[in-house]
Amino acid sequence: MIEFRSVSKTYQDGTAAVEDFSLEIPARRITVLVGSSGSGKTTVMRMINRMVDPTSGTVEIDGVDVATREPVQLRRGIGYIMQNSGLLPHRSVLDNITTVPRLTGVSKADARRRAFELMEVVGLERSLADRYPSQLSGGQQQRVGVARGLAVDPNILLMDEPFSAVDPIVRDELQQEVLRIQAELAKTIVFVSHDIDEAFLLGDQVVVLERGGHIVQQGTPTEILANPATDFVATFIGAERGKRRLVVSDSTPAIGDDRVLVDGGGYPVGIIAAPGGRLEAGNPNPKSRSVSNKTDQAGDA
Amino acid sequence: MIFVQAIAWILDGGHWVGRAGAGNPAILQRLGETLGISVISVAIAVVIAVPLGVLIGHTGRGRLVAILASNVARALPTLGLLSILLLLIGINAVPIAIVLVLLGIPPMLAGAYAGVEAVNRDTIDAARAVGMTEWQIVVRVELPLAASLLVGGFRATVLQVIATTTVASAFAFGGFGIYLINGLAQNDFVQMLAGAILVTVLCLLIDGALAVVQRLVAPRAFPAARRIRLRRRRAAGHSGPRPSRGRGPSRKVCSHEEDLQRRDRGHRRDGGDRPDARRVRQLEEPERRRIGWR
Ligand SMILES: Nc1ncnc2c1ncn2[C@@H]1O[C@H](COP(=O)(O)OP(=O)(O)OP(=O)(O)O)[C@@H](O)[C@H]1O
Ligand SMILES: [Mg+2]
Numbered sequence: 001m002i003e004f005r006s007v008s009k010t011y012q013d014g015t016a017a018v019e020d021f022s023l024e025i026p027a028r029r030i031t032v033l034v035g036s037s038g039s040g041k042t043t044v045m046r047m048i049n050r051m052v053d054p055t056s057g058t059v060e061i062d063g064v065d066v067a068t069r070e071p072v073q074l075r076r077g078i079g080y081i082m083q084n085s086g087l088l089p090h091r092s093v094l095d096n097i098t099t100v101p102r103l104t105g106v107s108k109a110d111a112r113r114r115a116f117e118l119m120e121v122v123g124l125e126r127s128l129a130d131r132y133p134s135q136l137s138g139g140q141q142q143r144v145g146v147a148r149g150l151a152v153d154p155n156i157l158l159m160d161e162p163f164s165a166v167d168p169i170v171r172d173e174l175q176q177e178v179l180r181i182q183a184e185l186a187k188t189i190v191f192v193s194h195d196i197d198e199a200f201l202l203g204d205q206v207v208v209l210e211r212g213g214h215i216v217q218q219g220t221p222t223e224i225l226a227n228p229a230t231d232f233v234a235t236f237i238g239a240e241r242g243k244r245r246l247v248v249s250d251s252t253p254a255i256g257d258d259r260v261l262v263d264g265g266g267y268p269v270g271i272i273a274a275p276g277g278r279l280e281a282g283n284p285n286p287k288s289r290s291v292s293n294k295t296d297q298a299g300d301a
Numbered sequence: 302m303i304f305v306q307a308i309a310w311i312l313d314g315g316h317w318v319g320r321a322g323a324g325n326p327a328i329l330q331r332l333g334e335t336l337g338i339s340v341i342s343v344a345i346a347v348v349i350a351v352p353l354g355v356l357i358g359h360t361g362r363g364r365l366v367a368i369l370a371s372n373v374a375r376a377l378p379t380l381g382l383l384s385i386l387l388l389l390i391g392i393n394a395v396p397i398a399i400v401l402v403l404l405g406i407p408p409m410l411a412g413a414y415a416g417v418e419a420v421n422r423d424t425i426d427a428a429r430a431v432g433m434t435e436w437q438i439v440v441r442v443e444l445p446l447a448a449s450l451l452v453g454g455f456r457a458t459v460l461q462v463i464a465t466t467t468v469a470s471a472f473a474f475g476g477f478g479i480y481l482i483n484g485l486a487q488n489d490f491v492q493m494l495a496g497a498i499l500v501t502v503l504c505l506l507i508d509g510a511l512a513v514v515q516r517l518v519a520p521r522a523f524p525a526a527r528r529i530r531l532r533r534r535r536a537a538g539h540s541g542p543r544p545s546r547g548r549g550p551s552r553k554v555c556s557h558e559e560d561l562q563r564r565d566r567g568h569r570r571d572g573g574d575r576p577d578a579r580r581v582r583q584l585e586e587p588e589r590r591r592i593g594w595r
Contacts, residue, residue, distance in 0.1 A: 051430050076432030086427025090445050100431050148431065 001027050002048060002156070002188065007057030009043050009213075017043040018213030021057070025205075027155075028186040030178075032203035034193050036236075040213030041192040045158050048190065049078045061156070076104055079149030079157040079187075083165055085141040087133040087148070093119075094129040097148045104152065111151075118147040123177060139170035146177075150185075159191045163198070175201055196237050200225070208233055248272065307494035326480065326492070328499065334475035335503070339462050342398050346405030346458055351451070354413020358447070359439055367414065371407035379404065379468055387472055397469040404465055405458040412454015416447030449519035456511040460504055467500055477503070 002025040009018040018040040025031045033041045046052040047059050050071040059066045066074060080086075087096045097118060098111035106114075116126060122143040133141055142162055149157055159178075163171045175198060182189065193199050199206045200221040207218040210232060217229035225244070228234035238244045246269060249260040257274030310316060311328070321327040357363045379400060386396030420443050428442045429435075444451070470478025480496025483489070 046430075049430065051426075072432050072434050074432075075430060080427070080430040082423070082427060082430070084423050086423055086430070088424060088428065088442060089421075099433075103432060103437065 001025065001062060002190070003060045003063075004044070004047070005058050005060070007044075007047060007054045007059060009040075009047065009052060010055045016212060018047075018054075021213045021215070023207060023215065023218070025188065025190060027188045029204040030182060030189040030191055030202050031205045031207065032191045032193055032199040033207050033209060034196055034199040034203075034236075035209030036211075037194060039209040039211050041194075041209055042160055044209075044213055045160055045190055045192050048156070048158060049075045049080060051075075076100055076152060077154055077156075079152070079154040081142075081145045081149040081157065081159045081162045083161045085133065085145035087141060087144055089133055092130050092132055093124070093136070093144050096133065096144060097151050099148065100152050114151065115147070118150055119144075121150070121181060122147045137170075138166045139174065142166060142174060143177075146174075146181075150181075155188055157187045157189045159189060161192055161194065164193070164195065171198075178202060200237075208236065246270075303490060303494060306491045307498055310491050310495040311498060321475065321479075326495075331475050331477050331479060332499075332503070335463065335466050335477050335500075338394060338398060338401065338469070338474070338476070339459070339466060342401035342405055342462050343455075343459055345398070345402045346409055346462070347455065349402070350406045350409035350454075350458075351413050354410045354454075355417050355439060355443070355447075357410075358414035358417025359435070359443060361418070364414065367410055371410060374403050374407050377403065379465060380471075383469065383472065392473050394474065397466075397472070397474055400469070401462045401465055405462045408457035408461060409454045412450050412452075412457065413447070416450030416454070417443045419450060420446045449515055452511060452515040452518055456508060456515065459507055459511065463504055463507070464500070467496075 004021050004023045004025075007018060007021045008016070010016045021040075021044060023044075033044060035041055043052055047054050048061070048066065050066055050069070053067070087093075088099065091099070094112065094115050097115040098106075098108075101111040101114065102108065116129070119126060119129065124140065124143050124147065128136065128140065133144065136144065142165075145162065149159075163174045166174065178189075178191075179202065191199075191202055193202075203221060205218065206221055206224055208216045208224065208229075210216050217224055217233050224233065225237060225239070228237060228239055233239075245264040246261045247263075249262045249268065259272040259274070260268055261270045261272060263269045310326075316326045317328045319325050319327050319330075321330050353367070357367055382403075383396060383400050386399055390396045390399075417439075424446070425438060425442060428438050433441065466474075466476045467478030467481060470476045470482050477496050477500045480492050480499070484491075484493030484496060
């Protein structure tokens with residue numbers, strides 16, 4: 001578990017990026033920090049691995065104040081995946097993935113073996129191992145970034161808008177990849193995004209931030225969607241407009257008890273399958289990707 | 302024709318060997334003198350300038366002081382300074398070496414800090430975020446990526462030093478400059494021209510060799526990438542001039558200040574905090590292209 005206790009950060013130039021921020025991030029779940037640009041998401045996230053030190057307040061991992069940890073050691077135990085992959089341009093894919101394990105004294109052979117495993121996990125062909133980052137597509141680079149983040153088998157993964165620079169189709173793929181990996185590995189993931197759809201897709205817990213790192217709402221995607229706390233959240237998740245605001249159509253004839261739904265633009269988007277309708281009713285409980293079959297274990301980060 | 306005579310003078314085998322004096326120019330001995338003091342001076346300049354430049358580039362601190370000091374060193378009247386030092390220290394190689402070192406430092410320093418500074422901030426930030434120590438960042442990330450600009454600075458330093466040794470010949474020091482001094486005194490213009498040609502050829506040879514080194518260290522980071530780029534360029538029917546590679550630093554060293562000050566505005570280091578990388582990258586892109594970095 002990661003815990004923020006009234007954390008504030010004022011940068012040297014006087015920017016109050018985060019003010020009095022408190023949050024619990026449960027272990028082995030995906031927590032998505034979402035908010036508009038400049039709301040302090042990155043700043044909050046980087047306080048976990050001490051890339052940013054809070055001006056006041058404390059950040060604890062499993063009850064240990066990170067300020068007491070040596071930054072380099074701390075960072076080696078936390079996976080970090082960023083928007084532009086941050087790969088070393090002068091090193092091959094394989095060398096990039098093995099960088100951190102090699103720093104921590106893992107033998108070259110072991111590091112390479114593990115790197116090949118990880119390339120498979122993130123869906124990269126072995127033949128790409130000797131390429132340089134500049135020879136990969138954006139999506140492939142991000143996969144390498146994810147593999148590098150996983151290389152030391154960290155309990156915590158920090159992902160800062162990792163997929164915002166790739167095209168929508170690749171983004172979908174990568175998001176599914178994250179869900180698949182998470183179902184398998186169950187890491188504590190802190191995921192920063194400015195895309196509410198991504199947040200709702202990935203997040204077990206979604207935290208909506210406003211300028212200054214103020215939490216406007218936090219909860220499961222269902223809770224937030226069902227009950228936006230403020231007009232800001234409602235607008236942000238697009239509750240009033242477009243595809244989130246669905247209306248039961250009365251102009252289209254009902255098919256048995258089933259009802260056609262139309263979105264804010266008036267286009268049909270789906271059907272409510274009523275019990276006894278032509279389509280069999282699905283699970284009435286909204287799905288969450290939470291790894292709910294795994295119990296919360298204390299001391300799991 | 303005097304030019305032909307000068308070439309003949311140089312090609313005369315008897316002019317190369319033996320000790321200097323009694324009409325024997327002893328080109329080999331003069332070459333040894335020139336190279337000897339140059340190697341020592343360049344070595345000292347490198348030992349001082351590279352660590353300092355890398356430190357400045359890495360921390361982003363002290364750049365203004367370095368620019369100021371470099372400008373002062375460049376503005377020093379070589380001959381005047383040399384005269385004073387010779388008077389103070391005595392007529393030997395030490396004051397000459399001091400002057401050569403002073404003149405050799407600025408380009409090396411500029412190459413070192415410009416090279417390190419030009420490394421993408423996101424790359425360094427990511428290296429730090431995955432747990433590299435500052436030393437590992439310098440050695441494994443910044444230096445390899447700055448290699449081309451470092452060699453560029455080194456090139457400029459070497460040329461500066463060798464060119465300046467000719468001035469030192471005015472003061473009881475050998476080197477190729479002695480032919481200029483003696484030739485002038487004896488109205489022997491062939492000897493003068495021969496001396497000028499010798500220095501020039503030496504500089505060109507060394508510069509050429511270092512240019513090759515510079516090319517070798519730069520693409521090593523992206524060997525295949527470079528091939529692919531070339532292939533793409535060809536495929537695209539690109540026949541225009543290629544962006545120049547590797548010429549930047551040695552040419553531009555003297556006016557690096559504007560670039561650096563320009564970059565200064567987008568450059569922020571706040572301990573481990575996030576540098577405003579996007580802005581820096583925008584500023585650096587044309588710069589990096591200019592130096593043919595990738
Ligand atoms: N190193 C820094 N020095 C000064 N101010 C900074 C620094 N880093 C961020 N800021 C400022 O702090 C505020 C929050 O920045 P932060 O990067 O945390 O936002 P963000 O929510 O991640 O934004 P984005 O979605 O654009 O990435 C912004 O106003 C930003 O300008
Ligand atoms: Mg951000």
